[in-house]
Amino acid sequence: MISDLSANVIGILGSILIVAAYAYNVYATKVDPFVYNGANLAGAGLLTISLTVHFNLASLLLEIVWIAIALGGLWKAWRQPAERQP
Numbered sequence: 001m002i003s004d005l006s007a008n009v010i011g012i013l014g015s016i017l018i019v020a021a022y023a024y025n026v027y028a029t030k031v032d033p034f035v036y037n038g039a040n041l042a043g044a045g046l047l048t049i050s051l052t053v054h055f056n057l058a059s060l061l062l063e064i065v066w067i068a069i070a071l072g073g074l075w076k077a078w079r080q081p082a083e084r085q086p
Helices: 004-027 033-050 058-081
Strands: none
Touching: 004 033, 033 058
16 A cells, blocks of 8 residues: 555656646647657556545546546557657
């Protein structure tokens, strides 16, 4: 079982990843979809792990949707390699 402190640290790291991905999307000259969606996926995964200790249904549903969108973005990026070329 994850301790209360560990759950908080994991959740904070997940939040940092999601906010960093958003900042990257806003400020980068050219956004790499693997970096952007990968960071969102990792962040949502970490937040989901933290929710196993500090459960909140609304937050869990949000993270599930966030994970699905990030996976969709990664799938789209993987299927369209020509668009990644500079």
